[in-house]
Amino acid sequence: MTDPGTSLERRLRAIEDRLQIYNLIASHPPSADTGAAAYAEAVYSEDGVFDRGADLPGWSGNKGIGANLQSPGHQAAIAGGLAHFTGLPHVTVDGDMAVVISYLQILAPKKSGEAVEVPNHGASRGYHIHRVVANRWDLVRAPSGWKIKRRTSRLVDGSEGSREILRGALAEYA
Amino acid sequence: MTDPGTSLERRLRAIEDRLQIYNLIASHPPSADTGAAAYAEAVYSEDGVFDRGADLPGWSGNKGIGANLQSPGHQAAIAGGLAHFTGLPHVTVDGDMAVVISYLQILAPKKSGEAVEVPNHGASRGYHIHRVVANRWDLVRAPSGWKIKRRTSRLVDGSEGSREILRGALAEYA
Amino acid sequence: MTDPGTSLERRLRAIEDRLQIYNLIASHPPSADTGAAAYAEAVYSEDGVFDRGADLPGWSGNKGIGANLQSPGHQAAIAGGLAHFTGLPHVTVDGDMAVVISYLQILAPKKSGEAVEVPNHGASRGYHIHRVVANRWDLVRAPSGWKIKRRTSRLVDGSEGSREILRGALAEYA
Numbered sequence: 001m002t003d004p005g006t007s008l009e010r011r012l013r014a015i016e017d018r019l020q021i022y023n024l025i026a027s028h029p030p031s032a033d034t035g036a037a038a039y040a041e042a043v044y045s046e047d048g049v050f051d052r053g054a055d056l057p058g059w060s061g062n063k064g065i066g067a068n069l070q071s072p073g074h075q076a077a078i079a080g081g082l083a084h085f086t087g088l089p090h091v092t093v094d095g096d097m098a099v100v101i102s103y104l105q106i107l108a109p110k111k112s113g114e115a116v117e118v119p120n121h122g123a124s125r126g127y128h129i130h131r132v133v134a135n136r137w138d139l140v141r142a143p144s145g146w147k148i149k150r151r152t153s154r155l156v157d158g159s160e161g162s163r164e165i166l167r168g169a170l171a172e173y174a
Numbered sequence: 175m176t177d178p179g180t181s182l183e184r185r186l187r188a189i190e191d192r193l194q195i196y197n198l199i200a201s202h203p204p205s206a207d208t209g210a211a212a213y214a215e216a217v218y219s220e221d222g223v224f225d226r227g228a229d230l231p232g233w234s235g236n237k238g239i240g241a242n243l244q245s246p247g248h249q250a251a252i253a254g255g256l257a258h259f260t261g262l263p264h265v266t267v268d269g270d271m272a273v274v275i276s277y278l279q280i281l282a283p284k285k286s287g288e289a290v291e292v293p294n295h296g297a298s299r300g301y302h303i304h305r306v307v308a309n310r311w312d313l314v315r316a317p318s319g320w321k322i323k324r325r326t327s328r329l330v331d332g333s334e335g336s337r338e339i340l341r342g343a344l345a346e347y348a
Numbered sequence: 349m350t351d352p353g354t355s356l357e358r359r360l361r362a363i364e365d366r367l368q369i370y371n372l373i374a375s376h377p378p379s380a381d382t383g384a385a386a387y388a389e390a391v392y393s394e395d396g397v398f399d400r401g402a403d404l405p406g407w408s409g410n411k412g413i414g415a416n417l418q419s420p421g422h423q424a425a426i427a428g429g430l431a432h433f434t435g436l437p438h439v440t441v442d443g444d445m446a447v448v449i450s451y452l453q454i455l456a457p458k459k460s461g462e463a464v465e466v467p468n469h470g471a472s473r474g475y476h477i478h479r480v481v482a483n484r485w486d487l488v489r490a491p492s493g494w495k496i497k498r499r500t501s502r503l504v505d506g507s508e509g510s511r512e513i514l515r516g517a518l519a520e521y522a
Contacts, residue, residue, distance in 0.1 A: 008182075008186075008356075011186055011190070012186075012356075012359055012360075012363075015186075015189055015190070015193065015363055016359070016363070018193050019363065019366050022436060023438055023439065023440075025436060026435075026436045026437060026438035026439075026449075026517065027438055027517050027518060027521070029435070029451060029514075030438070030449060030482075030514035030515065030516075030517040030518055031517075031518060031521075033482075033504065033510075033511070033514055034511045034514050034515055034518070036515070036518050036521065038518070038521045038522060039518050039521040042521045043521070055296060056295070056296055068294075071294065073293040073294035074293070074294040076293040076294070077292055077293040077294050077295060078506070078511075079506045080292070080293070080506055081504055081505040081506040082292065082295075082504075083451065083480045083504040084451075085435050085451050085453065085480070086435050086436050086451075087200075087203070087259050087260050087261055087435055087436065088196060088199060088200045088260050088261065088262055088263060088435075088436055089200060089436065090197055090200035090201055090204070091197065091200075092197075101200075101204060103203060103257065103258075103259050103260075105259065105301075106292070106295055107477065107480055107504075108290070108292050109480075109504075109505050109506075111290075116456070116459075116476055116478065118425055118428070118430065118454070118456050118478050119421040119422070119424040119425040119428070120416075120419065120421035120422040120424070120425050121404070121425060121430075121454055121478055121479065122403065122404055122479075124478050124479055126476045126477050126478055127453075127477040127479075127480050128290055128300045129281065129300050129301040129303070129477070130290065130292050130295060130298050130300055131295065131296075131298055131301075132257045132259070132281055132283075132301050134204075134207075156207065156255055156256075156257040156281075156283075157255040157283050158252065158253045158254050158255040158283075162207075163207070163208045163252075166203075166204035166207055166208050167204065167208055167210070168204075169200065169201050169204040170201060170204055170205060170208070170210050170212070170213050173201075173205075173210065173212045173213040173216045173217070174212060182356075182360075185360055185364070186360075189360075189363055189364070189367065192367050229470065230469070230470055242468075245468065247467040247468035248467070248468040250467035250468070251466055251467040251468050251469060254466070254467070256466065256469075261374075261377070261433050261434050261435055261436075262370060262373060262374045262434050262435065262436055262437060263374060264371055264374035264375055264378070265371065265374075266371075275374075275378060277377060277431065277432075277433050277434075279433065279475075280466070280469055282464070282466050285464075302464055302474045303455065303474050303475040303477070304464065304466050304469060304472050304474055305469065305470075305472055305475075306431045306433070306455055306457075306475050308378075308381075330381065330429055330430075330431040330455075330457075331429040331457050332426065332427045332428055332429040332457075336381075337381070337382045337426075340377075340378035340381055340382050341378065341382055341384070342378075343374065343375050343378040343379075344375060344378055344379060344382070344384050344386070344387050347375075347379075347384065347386045347387040347390045347391070348386060
């Protein structure tokens with residue numbers, strides 16, 4: 001009944017792939033906001049790439065991507081209240097490859113300005129949405145689970161880079 | 175084993191419906207932020223309706239809804255960095271109909287104000303959350319997949335319209 | 349074919365658990381923003397706890413948690429346009445227990461400041477992100493579905509509390 005050749009097994013596996021990938025993507029913000037190098041080393045392939053575009057540095061290799069999370073700059077961002085926030089991603093699985101298109105907000109508590117009171121929810125200066133980025137995650141199936149081969153992220157600011165990424169979620173409608 | 179009458183087939187299909195609907199909802203922000211009329215034409219039924227309430231225009235028909243994405247106003251918003259951001263939706267499938275309740279943020283880069291530096295993440299004026307809306311998506315099953323019969327969206331601003339929509343996610347607890 | 353001892357039944361049930369939990373988490377923002385005490389009474393166990401940390405009051409018992417949603421303070425927040433916004437959660441099911449790690453934004457319309465015009469999307473003063481919190485939901489399986497035994501939420505502000513919660517999504521990478 002679990003012969004990979006059966007339609008039933010194929011359907012179940014496709015579903016389980018989707019759910020594994022949802023958890024992989026949901027783990028990213030916690031890893032970024034705690035500086036978890038072990039996550040990056042485990043989920044990126046050895047030659048994995050994280051490409052943030054021309055305006056920010058990128059990294060190659062799972063160890064380099066993990067090391068960035070331990071850098072003084074990233075640790076300072078965490079100490080300041082860095083928060084990554086991801087919405088519902090679009091996921092396409094095709095055999096041993098998968099593509100995820102997701103939006104991500106990068107937030108930080110405001111350091112100045114007046115505190116606002118919301119009844120039953122205390123007072124707060126609130127948060128600054130520092131960046132809104134479109135992400136494309138190219139995944140490959142490995143014996144230990146799905147691995148990130150390449151993450152490409154681009155700021156949503158009216159330039160073409162983010163739109164090119166976002167169209168990856170619309171391939172079936174082209 | 176895939177006789178639709180069996181409990182197994184019914185369960186698998188219910189799961190696959192959920193996952194198809196998640197991708198349909200996850201495709202919406204990319205379609206809005208790239209002006210993809212083809213998406214709107216494909217996913218709305220021919221007589222589909224997009225109702226934004228009294229304060230903003232609405233549209234009828236999949237072609238009209240798609241055409242709006244190509245309008246000069248919408249294209250200007252895209253050129254300015256328009257970003258739609260959707261959270262985890264609540265999905266209820268009932269045979270050949272489904273109801274989705276979701277929150278959506280509509281964001282745009284700030285055009286003025288001081289840039290803020292976040293370590294390891296560059297400097298940015300940040301984003302303005304222009305609207306936060308509650309959405310109800312009434313879906314019907316068609317031979318080519320789930321179609322949107324009606325999308326109703328209301329601003330979350332203390333008025334009753336959004337609360338009426340949101341209660342759609344709480345029907346089983348009423 | 350639905351003998352709980354079979355591998356097939358176990359896999360299907362694990363998938364259905366995930367999807368039920370996604371809907372449980374997706375129902376939370378609508379319940380908070382409509383003041384739906386019935387939701388809280390139904391989804392928290394009788395001895396359930398909602399712990400918001402030292403800076404804000406917490407509650408014990410499903411009835412107490414529900415009653416808070418009906419309090420004058422919470423009702424005033426709703427009248428002012430309170431919006432909860434949750435991203436993609438990380439979910440781990442282990443038999444009759446489950447752990448969910450999620451981010452949540454608590455938003456409110458700005459009461460002052462200049463309105464901004466976004467083409468095709470009207471004018472708005474926009475929203476204030478009042479709080480960004482990390483949540484841990486400890487769930488238990490009950491005959492009527494998954495119940496919340498404990499919800500722990502901590503502000504993401506650079507302090508250790510939120511990081512401790514977020515690491516719950518990274519256990520498999522530790």
